[in-house]
Amino acid sequence: MAKQAKRTSRDIRTANRYEVLRQIIAASPTSRQELAAATGLSLATVATLVGELLDLGMLTEVGFEDSAGGRPRGLVAVNASGGALIGVDIAETYVRVELFDLALNVLARAAEDMRPGESRPEQVVGHVAAAVGSVVAQAGVEGARVLGVGVSVPGQVDRDTGISEYAPNWDWHDVPLLDLLAEHIAYPLHLDNPLRACAVAELWFGAARGRGDAVVVNLGTGVGAGLALGGGLHRGVSNSAGEWGHTTLVLDGRPCHCGNHGCVETYVGAPGIMRNLRESSPQSPLLHPDDQTATIDALSRGVAAGDPVALQVVRDTARYLGASIADLINLLNPEVVVLSSWVAAALGEPLLREVREAVARHALRRPLAATEIVLSPIPTDPVCLGAATFALEGALNAVGQKPVGGRAVPRRTAL
């Protein structure tokens, strides 16, 4: 019920453990003294947390550095081979799985295409199980070293029960996805959605790392905003925060599949961008009526070639996007806004330039001056990386918990 009433010293230790490991992953090797300076935690707290991570085999001692006039300082680094993490990106037309070492380097990849209509939970679960088996075999890691599997599925999810409450693409309702996966996969499983996967990836490894408040804008078929506030994900009271795609930009505007009109998503998601193109140039050869990816790619190439129609569509889209991002800046006063997901990656710098100009026309001067707008710097699939990060967080949450049924970590932990 009351979230702050649940914030125990255990939660605080877990948050501090995240923060210390995040710093070490970002800059290895490092000393406890440097970690204390970077995190604001006391040296004693850092030493305790580093000790825990060393005991878990997640870190390793890598020697000493001289400190001016003092005793040499012990250096620690991520023990990359101390465990493996798996990230699963379930999307409408594919399942993508990546296996990472503890420094979050990709060791193996697998993908399965899903044919249209192949949308029953058991079919999807079969593809996930096959791809997970494939990456473990490819990487040649022992099963015991897999610390966990993070699974991202679109829509509303209940992380605690592992249920996909509502997946709009397939009209899934209350599918017990983790229970189904657990019949095939013996590692600890963690469920969340792509919006939050992208946000946590930026928080640990991308443009939100070390920033106070960040908004990760996801531009794909669907649209959303992952909120990284005060160094952690803001999830809301029922884990559905971030549905920025369904906030009203144009009262009584374009109809949206959510039942509302004028939602942000209808102007800046891939189908919305296709509509922007259709409205400005109905006959444009850039338009591939039944293929979002082909259309966005054509727009991207068109912009690079200076095609005036493509430039105009990016400008129109940026006008909508700029007003909507200005809303996030005025409401939340973030330090950074990150443009993520495949539409942002495809349209890249030209979109970013136009968006920055449009935001400047709409946002209030002071919060605007405090905010940076950037493209996601993450070079790989941010959803797989974020899903693997949920598995890493799950392993860190389990530190100090009693083994369950003889396993070092419970099969499923609340993230």
Add this chain to the structure above:
Amino acid sequence: MAKQAKRTSRDIRTANRYEVLRQIIAASPTSRQELAAATGLSLATVATLVGELLDLGMLTEVGFEDSAGGRPRGLVAVNASGGALIGVDIAETYVRVELFDLALNVLARAAEDMRPGESRPEQVVGHVAAAVGSVVAQAGVEGARVLGVGVSVPGQVDRDTGISEYAPNWDWHDVPLLDLLAEHIAYPLHLDNPLRACAVAELWFGAARGRGDAVVVNLGTGVGAGLALGGGLHRGVSNSAGEWGHTTLVLDGRPCHCGNHGCVETYVGAPGIMRNLRESSPQSPLLHPDDQTATIDALSRGVAAGDPVALQVVRDTARYLGASIADLINLLNPEVVVLSSWVAAALGEPLLREVREAVARHALRRPLAATEIVLSPIPTDPVCLGAATFALEGALNAVGQKPVGGRAVPRRTAL
């Protein structure tokens, strides 16, 4: 820079101290055991925090209760006379000051009207100083017992330096308000704005108390949303979060004084509501062209009397407000949305009913089901109460800090 990097064990102790005192103010007398159960903190932590508050004279021991089969439990209560807090609400046309005891009962009130044009900082400061002197004299408290004065001024403020960065009503820029006030007032001073004052009042004493995430919607001349996330105010990276009044509801809609078009404020702030009335019934006798308060009061009386024009204006306003509040619900997934400030108080239940219906038409099903929309239950001026709460928080922040210049608390602390 990095907010999470600044979250030290000291910050955590301060947040826990807030939480424990909040619980005690809500339900006195109470035992350490009950406090531990209500806050999720360990009994040892609660005992330490209660001990600190007892030492400060903020609490008092009030006897014992029997516990089934165990030792009798000591009971503590707020020591109402253990200190006084002053809240200052600086508005466009008045200065209102209230003096509270530590249980946040009002002991004395003073108000000063400000004539149009009386907007120089020294003039405003003169009114504040007179009213503060008046409440201290009325209440007959010794100066030494005044723990602090919280000051709310509209617009952007820098809490750390006590500067009013921008006050749109008077076109103030970078006025060193607390330094000017300190020439007349010897108590510790704390500066913030009405948006956050109302939010903190709800968080400590109103509808947001004990709730995980709450949004306090301020409906006055200006419009904003105070964000109480995870049990604390979300301030953003430069203390300007909450400018929901300047998020776009109607792209290219009504012009706003911020330079944007179609801002929420232009549809649901008092001047926006006057425009809604003018557009639907230009000749209505409800309209008092130069008097917002008179117009809103006339609408309130009209609704009570069943006047169809008044009912229509409330419905039109609720349509805009409902779509905009649905945006907050979809984006933030709060547990409660509180309607606060004078326009909400004047239009009351009839507005609330229409807003709830309009929100239900626009919000996503799941976050909607998780959210309650209520009128503020705070019976007094929430801005004075919230400003006094900032003074209380300031006193709690100063616990354990070294005295500065012989004073028990520094003249001005970062809130």
